[in-house]
Amino acid sequence: MNPNLAFEIANLAVSLAKTQASGKLQQDASLVGILLQIIEKAVQAYQEHTGETLDPSLIKAEQ
């Protein structure tokens, strides 16, 4: 594994935006907006923790 794995996840946002720009998803704009919100939150979380001390307690089990 290399450090690019996190960026691979973030890269999904790029492919989605390209699809969106092509017009394929214009029929359901609100859903696209919600998906983009999710992606933006994930990218934001990543960026906010860049350079910060690793804190394992932040990585919680999901129910």
Place this chain on the structure above:
Amino acid sequence: MMDFISHQRSGIAVAILLLLLLPACSAHYRIHPGALNATDSAAYDALLIAQTTIDQARLQLQAGQLPAEAKTALDVLVRSYNVAREAWLTYRASAARDNANLTSPVYFDQLTKNLSNLTDAIRKFQEVMSK
């Protein structure tokens, strides 16, 4: 219509930002202080992104803003996340116990496999949503 244009702009803004940041980030990846090694740090980032995706998607689902099919994909994503998290914790414990650079390849391979599955689960979740 205005909402869509706004969303489209924000999406494109994210894409442009990522396109600008990704080459620099991959070339100059900053390992988190306190991380045992680069693997530990990158796994932490991937899990953080996945966890935020899950939490945010769950909120949207509860608000009725996602299609019913998203629930199944989200469940798969949650399972993949929890498995990857366990593998990461096991890897960390092993690396802390032994030398961080001499950790058993078994733990490393398991972590790599589980994080790869997690990435696939995120991708599938997004595919379901964008169908």
